Amino acid sequence: MDQARRMKELERENARLKRLVADLSLDKAILTEAARGNF
Helix, strand or coil: CHHHHHHHHHHHHHHHHHHHHHHHHHHHHHHHHHHHCCC
């Protein structure tokens, strides 16, 4: 039972980190385009 709980915690953390990476990737893409003057 403890392993199942830990697995759920890791899955939630993984989802949170994936969203964070996606947000940062989008920010970087926006800044890159703005720096090129393509906005």
